[in-house]
């Protein structure tokens with residue numbers, strides 16, 4: 001349930017348009033496209049908007065709703081599916097215009113406390129989504145969390161705006177974990193940019209021994225993506241956005257055909273100790289010269305898993321190697337260590353334990 005028609009009506013009100021066309025008109029695009037470009041630059045390129053109340057600007061707010069809201073709602077839905085939990089009471093920190101809060105409600109939450117420091121964002125979120133299920137709270141999320149205990153806490157695309165050291169973010173995570181109900185989940189989502197993602201990796205390393213990382217990491221050691229400064233590990237899921245999102249994205253020149261994000265899902269269960277041959281696929285396929293190759297990260301760290309194509313054709317137990325979407329969890333073996341990675345043998349197996357969004 002993407003709620004996009006409702007969002008579009010609200011955007012039109014905000015920019016003073018009376019159109020009811022099923023696509024953005026030229027006049028609407030003249031307002032929305034430059035505002036989307038400013039947001040894109042200010043949040044992901046020069047990042048000059050970070051630390052500012054950009055939602056106090058009506059056009060930026062309208063642009064966020066039109067182009068970013070559906071994408072971040074989708075991030076929330078994907079992570080909630082992976083977290084495999086039906087929340088009753090949820091908390092959304094850095095809620096902005098409520099994409100994660102609304103997704104939590106759609107996933108079953110009866111009550112969602114949603115906090116942000118932008119009064120304008122909270123005001124618009126309340127106008128859009130009402131106050132029955134939602135409690136919109138004006139609050140700095142780097143301070144004391146709201147009272148109560150929660151089944152799910154989400155922090156969507158907000159950690160990178162806090163201007164905190166890694167250890168301070170780890171300290172906040174500790175506070176949030178302390179107000180999770182047993183069996184609950186803390187879901188952290190960050191933009192799939194190199195710097196924001198690598199920060200999440202470093203923070204993960206600070207907490208990996210204290211909390212269970214439900215996803216994406218199976219490996220409980222230090223994050224292998226940090227070894228190379230050009231490297232970062234994020235997820236990407238195919239997405240077909242509504243036509244009007246596609247139209248606006250094309251006009252702005254940004255891609256909207258995948259849901260991309262860096263994420264961590266944490267629980268209070270025992271931290272992982274896996275060392276076996278269970279791993280998550282963390283790269284796109286890198287097939288060359290008759291060999292099927294993927295980077296996988298799991299109980300043995302991050303390594304290239306290689307399968308000669310002819311083995312995958314002849315041995316059904318290796319057939320999954322032909323198509324392993326990034327994010328899939330597999331169990332595999334045996335292998336032989338060779339120059340180009342861990343190479344599966346002709347009678348080895350690869351078993352899919354969980355699809356990329358599960």
Ligand SMILES: C[S@@+](CC[C@H](N)C(=O)[O-])C[C@H]1O[C@@H](n2cnc3c(N)ncnc32)[C@H](O)[C@@H]1O
Pocket residue numbers: 055068069072073093094095096097098099100115116117118121139140141142155156157158161162
């Ligand atoms: C990029 S928006 C993300 C909004 C929403 N979670 C989403 O994913 O669409 C980041 C939000 O974090 C909020 N924010 C940034 N620093 C904050 C702080 N210290 N306390 C509360 N909210 C903060 C901003 O006001 C903004 O609404």
